[in-house]
Every structure is written in C-alpha cells, then in structure tokens.
Amino acid sequence: MVSETTEDGATMYECEECGMLFEAREEARTHEENCDGEGPSYIQ
Numbered sequence: 001m002v003s004e005t006t007e008d009g010a011t012m013y014e015c016e017e018c019g020m021l022f023e024a025r026e027e028a029r030t031h032e033e034n035c036d037g038e039g040p041s042y043i044q
C-alpha cells in the first residue's frame with residue numbers, strides 16, 4: 001500500500017512495505033509493485 005503523508009508542508013507518498021518516501025504518487029505506486037516488502041511492518 002502507498003500512504004499519503006506530509007513532510008515539511010509538502011505531500012509525500014510512502015511505501016508501507018519499506019517506508020521509502022516519494023514525491024509523486026505514481027513513483028510510489030511503481031516502486032510498491034516491485035518492492036520486496038521486507039520492512040518491519042510486513043507481517044504475513
């Protein structure tokens with residue numbers, strides 16, 4: 001999943017799998033599709 005967050009007043013998009021931040025939603029979505037999902041919140 002990609003979640004929206006605010007950093008210093010700017011909207012950022014975060015990959016919930018690894019926590020990486022992107023300025024563009026499409027960038028985050030593209031990353032998320034290829035993300036290994038080995039972040040600490042990935043429990044399944």
Ligand SMILES: [Zn+2]
Nearest residue numbers: 015017018035
């Ligand atoms: Zn990721």
